[in-house]
Amino acid sequence: xxxxxxxxxxxxxxxxxxxxxxxxxxxxxxxxxxxxxxxxxxxxxxxxxxxxxxxxxxxxxxxxxxxxxxxxxxx
Amino acid sequence: xxxxxxxxxxxxxxxxxxxxxxxxxxxxxxxxxxxxxxxxxxxxxxxxxxxxxxxxxxxxxxxxxxxxxxxxxxxxxxxxxxxxxxxxxxxxxxxxxxxxxxxxxxxxxxxxxxxxxxxxxxxxxxxxxxxxxxxxxxxxxxxxxxxxxxxxxxxxxxxxxxxxxxxxxxxxxxxxxxxxxxxxxxxxxxxxxxxxxxxxxxxxxxxxxxxxxxxxxxxxxxxxxxxxxxxxxxxxxxxxxxxxxxxxxxxxxxxxxxxxxxxxxxxxxxxxxxxxxxxxxxxxxxxxxxxxxxxxxxxxxxxxxxxxxxxxxxxxxxxxxxxxxxxxxxxxxxxxxxxxxxxxxxxxxxxxxxxxxxxxxxxxxxxxxxxxxxxxxxxxxxxxxxxxxxxxxxxxxxxxxxxxxxxxxxxxxxxxxxxxxxxxxxxxxxxxxxxxxxxxxxxxxxxxxxxxxxxxxxxxxxxxxxxxxxxxxxxxxxxxxxxxxxxxxxxxxxxxxxxxxxxxxxxxxxxxxxxxxxxxxxxxxxxxxxxx
Numbered sequence: 001x002x003x004x005x006x007x008x009x010x011x012x013x014x015x016x017x018x019x020x021x022x023x024x025x026x027x028x029x030x031x032x033x034x035x036x037x038x039x040x041x042x043x044x045x046x047x048x049x050x051x052x053x054x055x056x057x058x059x060x061x062x063x064x065x066x067x068x069x070x071x072x073x074x075x
Numbered sequence: 076x077x078x079x080x081x082x083x084x085x086x087x088x089x090x091x092x093x094x095x096x097x098x099x100x101x102x103x104x105x106x107x108x109x110x111x112x113x114x115x116x117x118x119x120x121x122x123x124x125x126x127x128x129x130x131x132x133x134x135x136x137x138x139x140x141x142x143x144x145x146x147x148x149x150x151x152x153x154x155x156x157x158x159x160x161x162x163x164x165x166x167x168x169x170x171x172x173x174x175x176x177x178x179x180x181x182x183x184x185x186x187x188x189x190x191x192x193x194x195x196x197x198x199x200x201x202x203x204x205x206x207x208x209x210x211x212x213x214x215x216x217x218x219x220x221x222x223x224x225x226x227x228x229x230x231x232x233x234x235x236x237x238x239x240x241x242x243x244x245x246x247x248x249x250x251x252x253x254x255x256x257x258x259x260x261x262x263x264x265x266x267x268x269x270x271x272x273x274x275x276x277x278x279x280x281x282x283x284x285x286x287x288x289x290x291x292x293x294x295x296x297x298x299x300x301x302x303x304x305x306x307x308x309x310x311x312x313x314x315x316x317x318x319x320x321x322x323x324x325x326x327x328x329x330x331x332x333x334x335x336x337x338x339x340x341x342x343x344x345x346x347x348x349x350x351x352x353x354x355x356x357x358x359x360x361x362x363x364x365x366x367x368x369x370x371x372x373x374x375x376x377x378x379x380x381x382x383x384x385x386x387x388x389x390x391x392x393x394x395x396x397x398x399x400x401x402x403x404x405x406x407x408x409x410x411x412x413x414x415x416x417x418x419x420x421x422x423x424x425x426x427x428x429x430x431x432x433x434x435x436x437x438x439x440x441x442x443x444x445x446x447x448x449x450x451x452x453x454x455x456x457x458x459x460x461x462x463x464x465x466x467x468x469x470x471x472x473x474x475x476x477x478x479x480x481x482x483x484x485x486x487x488x489x490x491x492x493x494x495x496x497x498x499x500x501x502x503x504x505x506x507x508x509x510x511x512x513x514x515x516x517x518x519x520x521x522x523x524x525x526x527x528x529x530x531x532x533x534x535x536x537x538x539x540x541x542x543x544x545x546x547x548x549x550x551x552x553x554x555x556x557x558x559x560x561x562x563x564x565x566x567x568x569x570x571x572x573x574x575x576x577x578x579x580x581x582x583x584x585x586x587x588x589x590x591x592x593x594x595x596x597x598x599x600x601x602x603x604x605x606x607x
Contacts, residue, residue: 030376031391032425032461035399039408039424051396052241075162 004066007040017062024056034059041065047072076116078264078350079300079591086113087354090260091289094358099281103255106278106358113260114223121222124191128184129254132232133247135180136239139173140246177240181233188229191219196442224263226439230389232257235271237393244272252279259360261351265344267365267385274362282359291565292356297583299349304591306551307342309544310335312535318503321513326520328530329513333496336503338548341370344383368555370495373487375456378495386439390432398428422461429461430454440502445510449501456494543590 008017015028023029029037037059038049047069058068076082090109097105114125146169157165198216205212235256239246247253256275262268317324317332324332345366352362365384372378379387398404404424412420430451437450477483497514504510531541554564568576 027380030380031395035396035425036421038400039405039421042405049400051392051400052243054392054396054400055243075166 001062001066003044004041004062004069007037007044008062008065011037011040021061023061024059029059037065041069045069045073076113078347078354079303087357091357094282095284102281103252103279107251107255107258110255110258110260110263114258114263117223118220124187124222124225125228125258127187128229128232129250129257131180131183132236132257133250133253135176136236136246136253137248138176139236139239140248142169142173142176143242173240177236180236184229184233188225191221191225193438193442194219224265227266227268228257228263230268230386231270234268234389234393238271247271247275255279259355261354262362264351265347266383267348267351267363268389269363269385274360277360285359287569288359289357290569292353292358294565294568294580295353295356296350297353297580297587299346299351299353300587300591301547301583302342302346302349302551304346304587305547306544307339307346308591309536309540309547310339310342312540314339314503316533316535318505318513321504321509321516324534325513325516326522327517327525328534329500329517330496330521331526331531331534333500333503333517336499337370337492337496338551340499341366342551368559370492371488371555371559372491372495373484374491375453375460375494378491379453379457386436390436394435395428395432398431399424404428418465419462426458426461429457433457443506445501445504445507448507448510449498452498452501547590 005017008015012029012033015023017023020026020028024034034054038054041047042049049068049072053068053072058064076086086109090105093109094102094105111122114122150165153165154162195216195218198214202213202216205214238244247256252275255278256269256271259269259274259278314332314336317328318336321329348365352365355362363385367381367384369378369382372381404427407427408420408424410420411423414420415423433450433454434447435450436453437446437448440446440449471478500513501507501510504513532538536544558564568579571579
């Protein structure tokens with residue numbers, strides 16, 4: 001989780017990731033942020049994230065992003 | 076059957092009556108019959124295209140669904156004996172097999188669209204090239220009339236197929252139900268492009284009549300007709316005059332026409348969408364939002380998040396993400412970081428696909444060079460916006476410019492609007508060179524005095540019509556500002572006294588009858604986006 005929070009803080013220092021649970025639905029993260037974030041996640045966790053994984057539910061909160069990472073690591 | 080015709084009102088009334096009188100179990104069938112009658116009115120010979128899309132998408136999706144179900148069962152049985160690498164290979168092999176179903180079905184459907192929409196453009200440009208190279212070859216050119224809503228229903232169907240491929244949901248196994256999803260009459264004409272997981276369930280379930288929904292639906296339809304008939308069709312006169320005679324109306328007139336064209340296009344397109352959304356609401360179905368007050372956007376990306384939202388979302392989900400996240404662009408990003416530094420390198424997987432998207436959005440609007448130029452114009456603005464985002468933020472900080480105040484917000488809105496209006500000149504002018512001529516003339520011959528000396532009256536509208544246009548546009552702006560600040564107009568209206576509400580309704584109908592632009596030969600093709 002720490003690695004993820006560090007990636008997110010570097011990506012968007014202006015966003016309170018621990019509080020916001022609607023990162024995509026509220027428009028806080030846009031498609032550019034998502035692509036940059038996915039690039040970082042793939043590198044940091046050695047996973048492959050495809051376009052099919054890019055749904056709001058997977059990116060709306062830190063917990064959801066972490067759950068996606070864990071799921072893809074297990075797959 | 077135009078959305079603003081009496082026939083459409085009668086049609087909707089008949090459909091709604093039949094729908095709510097049909098036994099609940101068969102209501103979706105009534106809706107399907109209504110869709111096909113509506114489509115039949117547009118031209119029976121175009122049915123073949125709609126049917127071809129429905130059938131191919133149906134079979135491809137069912138096949139993909141079957142493959143996924145079998146793969147899940149097989150994988151669950153074999154999983155325990157597979158190591159990580161083998162699991163990865165299993166997944167890759169299965170993806171390959173699925174693509175053998177997905178790609179031909181996509182190519183077939185997008186191919187129909189491409190041939191009907193772009194064959195004349197490609198053929199005539201190739202012939203011009205062959206002539207220049209003196210090759211002595213001439214390709215035969217066929218012009219096709221576009222079937223009603225082909226761009227919209229093709230995109231909607233392809234999105235459904237890709238979602239089934241991505242295993243987002245199960246395929247629809249009833250062909251007639253899928254046909255209903257693809258052909259829903261309010262949105263087949265000019266969108267919004269619906270998503271299966273939002274729309275299908277609403278179409279298949281037996282909606283019960285709701286006075287509240289019907290009332291809101293009719294109100295929205297009236298509002299849409301107001302935007303279309305009182306604003307857009309009046310603004311059209313000025314726009315047609317200036318862009319039709321660029322030599323006569325240069326200079327300041329171009330700026331006026333570009334400004335008025337922004338109003339026309341918004342009134343026309345969002346008016347049509349409001350009528351579609353309202354008609355669907357009468358039947359108890361909620362369509363997706365397609366506009367969110369685009370001219371109050373504070374940047375070009377913000378504008379594109381508010382304008383034709385369903386098309387932007389389609390390109391984002393089915394083109395931008397697959398491209399940006401593809402192995403190729405991930406590699407480009409890595410290489411870019413080594414060669415161009417961390418900042419630019421990281422942006423490459425976003426910037427290049429973004430440019431491609433705007434090229435595609437450009438040609439989606441039409442098979443003409445001007446639409447390609449429009450795509451590049453927007454793509455360039457967005458790319459420059461991303462590249463200079465950080466340096467500009469630093470500059471603003473250095474200059475101690477306050478960004479948390481109204482004046483800065485207003486500046487952002489006006490700047491975005493001007494950039495959007497310049498882009499509209501590109502699409503409305505007869506061609507790329509004509510738009511360059513108009514922009515040059517606008518700067519070179521700028522003279523606001525012509526507008527003070529009765530110049531506006533030379534643009535085809537008399538004083539009364541100009542006042543109506545101005546007043547109606549101000550009403551639109553006021554409502555937009557209220558909505559932007561969170562006021563829900565229809566809900567607020569429903570809380571008023573009966574007498575007040577009816578005064579508003581009757582005034583709206585009276586205004587539409589009095590000031591709506593109804594001319595001879597007025598027909599449905601007058602909706603601009605219907606042609607896309």
